[in-house]
Amino acid sequence: xxxxxxxxxxxxxxxxxxxxxxxxxxxxxxxxxxxxxxxxxxxxxxxxxxxxxxxxxxxxxxxxxxxxxxxxxxxxxxxxxxxxxxxxxxxxxxxxxxxxxxxxxxxxxxxxxxxxxxxxxxxxxxxxxxxxxxxxxxxxxxxxxxxxxxxxxxxxxxxxxxxxxxxxxxxxxxxxxxxxxxxxxxxxxxxxxxxxxxxxxxxxxxxxxxxxxxxxxxxxxxxxxx
Amino acid sequence: xxxxxxxxxxxxxxxxxxxxxxxxxxxxxxxxxxxxxxxxxxxxxxxxxxxxxxxxxxxxxxxxxxxxxxxxxxxxxxxxxxxxxxxxxxxxxxxxxxxxxxxxxxxxxxxxxxxxxxxxxxxxxxxxxxxxxxxxxxxxxxxxxxxxxxxxxxxxxxxxxxxxxxxxxxxxxxxxxxxxxxxxxxxxxxxxxxxxxxxxxxxxxxxxxxxxxxxxxxxxxxxxxxxxxxxxxxxxxxxxxxxxxxxxxxxxxxxxxxxxxxxxxxxxxxxxxxxxxxxxxxxxxxxxxxxxxxxxxxxxxxxxxxxxxxxxxxxxxxxxxxxxxxxxxxxxxxxxxxxxxxxxxxxxxxxxxxxxxxxxxxxxxxxxxxxxxxxxxxxxxxxxxxxxxxxxx
Numbered sequence: 120x121x122x123x124x125x126x127x128x129x130x131x132x133x134x135x136x137x138x139x140x141x142x143x144x145x146x147x148x149x150x151x152x153x154x155x156x157x158x159x160x161x162x163x164x165x166x167x168x169x170x171x172x173x174x175x176x177x178x179x180x181x182x183x184x185x186x187x188x189x190x191x192x193x194x195x196x197x198x199x200x201x202x203x204x205x206x207x208x209x210x211x212x213x214x215x216x217x218x219x220x221x222x223x224x225x226x227x228x229x230x231x232x233x234x235x236x237x238x239x240x241x242x243x244x245x246x247x248x249x250x251x252x253x254x255x256x257x258x259x260x261x262x263x264x265x266x267x268x269x270x271x272x273x274x275x276x277x278x279x280x281x282x283x284x285x286x287x288x289x290x291x292x293x294x295x296x297x298x299x300x301x302x303x304x305x306x307x308x309x310x311x312x313x314x315x316x317x318x319x320x321x322x323x324x325x326x327x328x329x330x331x332x333x334x335x336x337x338x339x340x341x342x343x344x345x
Numbered sequence: 346x347x348x349x350x351x352x353x354x355x356x357x358x359x360x361x362x363x364x365x366x367x368x369x370x371x372x373x374x375x376x377x378x379x380x381x382x383x384x385x386x387x388x389x390x391x392x393x394x395x396x397x398x399x400x401x402x403x404x405x406x407x408x409x410x411x412x413x414x415x416x417x418x419x420x421x422x423x424x425x426x427x428x429x430x431x432x433x434x435x436x437x438x439x440x441x442x443x444x445x446x447x448x449x450x451x452x453x454x455x456x457x458x459x460x461x462x463x464x465x466x467x468x469x470x471x472x473x474x475x476x477x478x479x480x481x482x483x484x485x486x487x488x489x490x491x492x493x494x495x496x497x498x499x500x501x502x503x504x505x506x507x508x509x510x511x512x513x514x515x516x517x518x519x520x521x522x523x524x525x526x527x528x529x530x531x532x533x534x535x536x537x538x539x540x541x542x543x544x545x546x547x548x549x550x551x552x553x554x555x556x557x558x559x560x561x562x563x564x565x566x567x568x569x570x571x572x573x574x575x576x577x578x579x580x581x582x583x584x585x586x587x588x589x590x591x592x593x594x595x596x597x598x599x600x601x602x603x604x605x606x607x608x609x610x611x612x613x614x615x616x617x618x619x620x621x622x623x624x625x626x627x628x629x630x631x632x633x634x635x636x637x638x639x640x641x642x643x644x645x646x647x648x649x650x651x652x653x654x655x656x657x658x659x660x661x662x663x664x665x666x667x668x669x670x671x672x673x674x675x676x677x678x679x680x681x682x683x684x685x686x687x688x689x690x691x692x693x694x695x696x697x698x699x700x701x702x703x704x705x706x707x708x709x710x711x712x713x714x715x716x717x718x719x720x721x722x723x724x725x726x727x728x729x730x731x732x733x734x735x736x737x738x
Contacts, residue, residue, distance in 0.1 A: 159670040160456050161606070180584070187583040187599075189674065189683060190700040199424065199695075212425045213693025222670045222687050235672060235685070235700070239583050239597050242604035247672060247685075268586035271708045279420075294413035294737065303421055310425055 137163040140246065147182040148175060154251075157223040164247045166224040172232075172250045173260035173286075180265055185236035185246060188266035191273055193232045193252070193280040196221055197306040212313065227251040232259055232282060236266075252282055261287040279304035378406060381719070385414050392733030394707075398714065398722060405722060408714045410707060415737040423697040428454050428528060428664045431694070436522040438701060439735040441484065442477035442678045444513065447526040450697075452608060453673040453686040454528050457666045464610075466530035466656040471609040472543075472647045473513060473525065475640040479550055480509040481678035482637040485730050486557050489630055492727040493570040498561050505553050508546040515539055528664055530657035540648050547641040554638045562631060571626035575713055575725035578624065585712075586705030589680025591729060594632040595624035601676035608675060613650070616643050626728035633730070665692055679703050679735055703735035 133141070140163050141156055152171035157164050167175045179185040199215045219229075230252035237245035252259055261284035262269035273284040274293040281302040283290060292299060301308055384395035393414035399407040419438065423431050435450055436443040448470060455462065462470070487502015510520050516535055517523035525532050561567050577587060579595040592599060600618040602611040619635040621628035668690040674683030680702030687696040706729050713729075714722055 159672065162672055164670070186580060187588070188586045188705075189681065190586070190685075190698065190705075192685070192698045194687065194696050194698075213427055213691040215691050215693075215695055216689050220668075220689065233685070233698075235683075239592070239599040243606055245672075266584045266586075267581070267712070268584055268705050268708055271704060272586075292413070294416035296413075303418065308421075310421060313425060 133158045133163070134161060136243075137161070141165065143183060144178075144246065147178040155224045157225075159223045159247065162245060162247055164223045164249060166226075167248055167250045169250050169252070169259055173262065173265065175248055175250075176234075176236075176262045176265040176269075179236045179246065179248070183246070184238045184240065185244070187237045187239050188262075188268045188272075189235035189237055189245070191232065191234040191262060191269050191276060193230060193276045193282055193304075194222075195230055195280065195304065195306045196226055197229050199306050200309075224249055229254045230257055230280065230282060232276065234262070234269075234272075257281055258283040258285055260285050263287055278302065281305070383722070385411070394731075394733055394736070396710075396722070396726070398719075400719065403718050405714050405717055405719065408711050408722075410710050412707075412733075412736050415733050417738065419738045420697060420699055423694055423699075425693070427692045428666060428694065431697070432526055433522075433524050435699070436524055437734060438699065438738060439481075439677065439679060439682070439703070439732045440521055441481040441732055442474075443519075443521055444473045444517070444523045444525060445477045445675070445677045446682065447524070448474055448609070449673045449675040449677075449682055450684045450686070451526040451528055452675070453671045453684050454664070454666055456671050456673065457669045457686065457688055458528065458660070458664075459667075460529045460658055460660055462530045462658055463655050464652045465534075465654045466658075468610050468647055468651050469516075469531055469535060469656065470526065471611065472644055472651075473516065473523070474609065475644050475647070476509050476513055476543075478640045478678040479637055479644075480506050480513070482633050482640070483509070483550070483553070485633055486561070486630070486637065489724075489727055490561050490567070492724050493567055495561070495564070495567065498557065501553060501556060501560075505550055508549055512539070512543045512546055515542070527657065527660075529660035530655070534656050540651070544645060544648060547644050550641045551638060554634060554641070557634055562634065568627060570721070570724055571630060571728065573623070573625050574717060574721050575626045575728060576624045577709060577713060581712070582624070582709065585709040587680070587709055588702055588705065589676065589678070590632045590636060591629055591680060591706055593618065593620045594628035596620050596622040601674060601681060605674060605676065608673075610647065614643055614646050616646075626724055629728045629730070663692065665690065666694070674700065677702055679730060679732060680706055699738055701735045701738060703731035703733075704738075707731050707736055 137158050144165055145153060152168050154166040154168055196219055198217050198219055228251060231249050232252055233247060233249040235245060235247050250259060259282065261273055264286060271293055273287050274290060276282055277284060277290045278292050278295050279302055378399050378401040381398045381400050385393040395411035397409045397411065398405045419434055422434055431450060432447045435446045438446050483502050483505040487499040490498030513523060514520045516539055517525040577595045579597050582592050582595050598618055598620050603618055616639055619632050621632050666688040668688055670687050672683060672685045674681050682702050683700040685698035686694050689695045710726065713725060717725060
């Protein structure tokens with residue numbers, strides 16, 4: 120385990136393909152539009168200045184030849200609030216780090232929108248784009264005018280994260296009922312099923328009659344951390 | 346009301362869309378229109394998909410697709426589960442090809458961990474992925490006949506799917522939800538006698554593909570109902586994110602098994618990517634028929650060259666995935682399926698973006714259905730071939 124982690128971290132700088140692609144992206148968009156770039160397992164990730172988000176899409180389609188839109192989505196980098204251990208008894212959920220860290224190419228704050236485009240003409244091509252979203256007024260330019268397929272993806276993003284897309288023809292609920300309140304994929308939106316009901320896995324370590332209830336939680340934790 | 350304008354930057358030969366002009370005339374004359382509600386429970390929609398179409402006479406002038414009746418919130422649920430638990434969930438996204446759903450996610454975890462599955466495991470994964478593809482496609486080949494009023498192909502489709510599902514069940518223990526992939530390999534090796542039986546099933550599939558060719562493709566009624574209806578222009582399809590056989594039926598020679606990052610054992614195989622220049626419902630049927638054949642041939646090749654060795658790599662007992670991000674996409678039966686996995690070094694992922702094929706494939710429907718006749722709405726939708734679980738996640 121440890122040596123595997125070491126090899127993953129000791130990976131050398133970006134590959135030749137990523138460097139060449141980054142040069143093309145920089146040439147098409149201008150260096151001022153690119154905040155940062157990085158590589159995620161061999162794929163180039165470019166962080167775009169928020170005000171150049173739509174220009175980035177146009178450049179991708181018209182200059183870089185990325186004719187195919189894979190998806191548009193968002194991410195909330197806020198650390199996941201751990202469920203109240205004594206309340207829910209949920210010892211099965213993975214424990215995420217408590218500090219707010221950002222992934223490849225960094226982020227200025229909590230929310231980011233990211234998208235993936237590819238070319239159907241060039242094998243093994245593709246580019247991941249990210250942009251920072253202001254937490255107080257989360258909005259960014261829509262891609263629908265460039266990639267019509269962004270329509271549903273942006274609607275999903277809007278309902279799941281509360282990020283509005285300027286220029287989107289009709290931001291309506293996609294998956295959720297129209298009267299739904301809240302943004303479920305935000306990290307501070309609780310998964311109610313886990314809050315109101317003890318994790319069913321706990322049945323396995325139910326104490327024997329007459330056993331102290333303290334032994335129950337300890338056994339549960341010991342099993343989860345094993 | 347007006348017809349929606351075509352998105353900028355896509356020039357399409359207008360002669361292909363003369364029927365749109367007809368509809369425009371009706372709109373300008375202000376002939377009355379009516380709203381027709383299809384679904385959410387409608388036999389032609391393969392699940393709870395609701396379609397609201399505005400009709401002028403027999404033609405569709407506008408339509409809206411209402412989805413989400415089966416939304417299960419998988420992206421949220423993955424944040425509360427460990428990596429090995431998640432394969433159980435993602436099995437249920439596209440339930441016709443469950444095994445193929447597991448592969449990209451397991452690949453993502455393996456890439457982040459730096460684990461590589463042994464060759465035999467990769468070959469068996471490829472065999473089972475192709476078997477899922479056949480199971481998905483033969484059902485389509487039968488069902489599509491049903492949509493144009495021919496009931497016989499449906500029975501053949503279901504019969505052929507049994508051959509494949511029996512093979513999947515014998516190997517994995519699960520008919521629909523194998524949950525057979527493990528990080529670093531697969532659960533167990535193939536059972537004794539499985540290879541010979543699967544070879545026999547593949548011969549039956551190849552034979553029945555010939556039957557579909559004679560029975561459906563050569564049928565003049567089927568051709569009349571599907572030819573030059575529901576044409577997806579290649580550039581517009583790509584910009585909508587339409588992928589897989591749907592895009593190849595529009596003449597785009599793009600298959601992630603060949604053109605994506607190398608995965609599974611596809612580079613060792615001798616096979617062909619099929620395309621059709623027309624982009625209509627018929628082309629989508631034809632491409633899937635050829636791909637079914639190609640998959641059966643691939644399975645035969647794989648079984649001939651199955652390497653010996655273990656089926657699991659050495660992995661730690663508690664799976665902790667190092668910090669990192671990875672995007673893994675594969676060519677699933679319905680199109681491009683991908684997972685963007687963000688890990689923060691815990692036993693479960695921090696965020697998983699699930700990119701499903703059907704969502705993008707169906708998102709072109711409102712554009713595609715403009716100007717078609719009501720009965721063709723059904724055939725066009727059926728020819729896009731979507732699974733509701735794959736749309737609603």
